[in-house]
Amino acid sequence: MHENSAIGTKTASQITEDSRCQGSSADQDLLRDLVTANHILHDQGVVDAFGHVSVRHDKHPDRFLLARNMAPALVGIEDIVEFDLDGEPLNAAGRAVYLERFIHGQIYRARPDVIAVVHSHSPTVVPFSVVKKTPFRAVCHMAGFIGTGTPNFDIRDVAGDGTDLLITSNDLGKALAKTLGDKVVVLMRGHGSTVVAGSLKKAVYRAVYTEVNARTQAEASRLGEVTFLSEAESVTTSNSIETQVFRAWDFWKQKAAAATAAIF
Numbered sequence: 411m412h413e414n415s416a417i418g419t420k421t422a423s424q425i426t427e428d429s430r431c432q433g434s435s436a437d438q439d440l441l442r443d444l445v446t447a448n449h450i451l452h453d454q455g456v457v458d459a460f461g462h463v464s465v466r467h468d469k470h471p472d473r474f475l476l477a478r479n480m481a482p483a484l485v486g487i488e489d490i491v492e493f494d495l496d497g498e499p500l501n502a503a504g505r506a507v508y509l510e511r512f513i514h515g516q517i518y519r520a521r522p523d524v525i526a527v528v529h530s531h532s533p534t535v536v537p538f539s540v541v542k543k544t545p546f547r548a549v550c551h552m553a554g555f556i557g558t559g560t561p562n563f564d565i566r567d568v569a570g571d572g573t574d575l576l577i578t579s580n581d582l583g584k585a586l587a588k589t590l591g592d593k594v595v596v597l598m599r600g601h602g603s604t605v606v607a608g609s610l611k612k613a614v615y616r617a618v619y620t621e622v623n624a625r626t627q628a629e630a631s632r633l634g635e636v637t638f639l640s641e642a643e644s645v646t647t648s649n650s651i652e653t654q655v656f657r658a659w660d661f662w663k664q665k666a667a668a669a670t671a672a673i674f
């Protein structure tokens with residue numbers, strides 16, 4: 411859940427004037443790719459009205475880019491906001507921002523290798539976050555990046571009972587980043603998951619195939635005992651398949667563009 415905390419009414423030109431980050435504009439292609447990433451993740455069923463994707467600023471590694479508080483399918487280039495790693499918006503100019511932006515900032519701070527972050531509530535992954543004895547593991551070659559085990563963040567361990575399960579502070583973001591460690595995927599108990607990568611396109615690929623792996627693992631488990639990828643297979647398959655991310659991106663981009671055109 412990521413409800414509005416304020417409603418902005420300024421125009422794009424006013425937003426630029428208000429910016430505290432003039433002269434440091436992010437690359438326009440990167441901004442366009444971030445918009446595309448939003449649309450792909452919606453079209454592929456990873457996000458719905460909720461969930462978000464960010465990318466580290468190409469000129470300022472201590473900043474990241476993330477849409478204002480809105481459904482990913484509707485994001486345009488004018489909706490991208492720049493943040494520092496504490497989740498402080500630098501050019502929001504009154505526009506509402508996501509409640510869970512601290513996920514992104516604290517992961518970028520903890521993981522210099524991470525260039526993009528996807529947080530979602532993709533529906534088939536959530537069950538793996540709430541069962542105690544079934545690990546979420548790579549079961550197919552397209553998802554080798556998941557490896558042989560996935561950390562599971564339980565907010566109750568950090569903040570006690572009665573939270574809304576959302577990562578709404580830097581302390582919670584830090585705790586989540588600590589649970590993620592050096593892995594690619596972290597489950598979030600009863601909430602969703604967060605996926606990281608060294609590029610935006612790879613993060614989108616991994617978020618899509620995290621959901622695919624969850625479907626495949628759940629289906630295989632119903633049929634019988636599952637043979638998972640080994641540690642060695644996880645490494646080899648991810649090294650091999652992830653050289654092909656561009657193919658998925660190019661296809662998903664066109665498909666999402668058609669879907670977006672249908673919305674408008």
Ligand SMILES: [Zn+2]
Nearest residue numbers: 411510530602
């Ligand atoms: Zn969330």
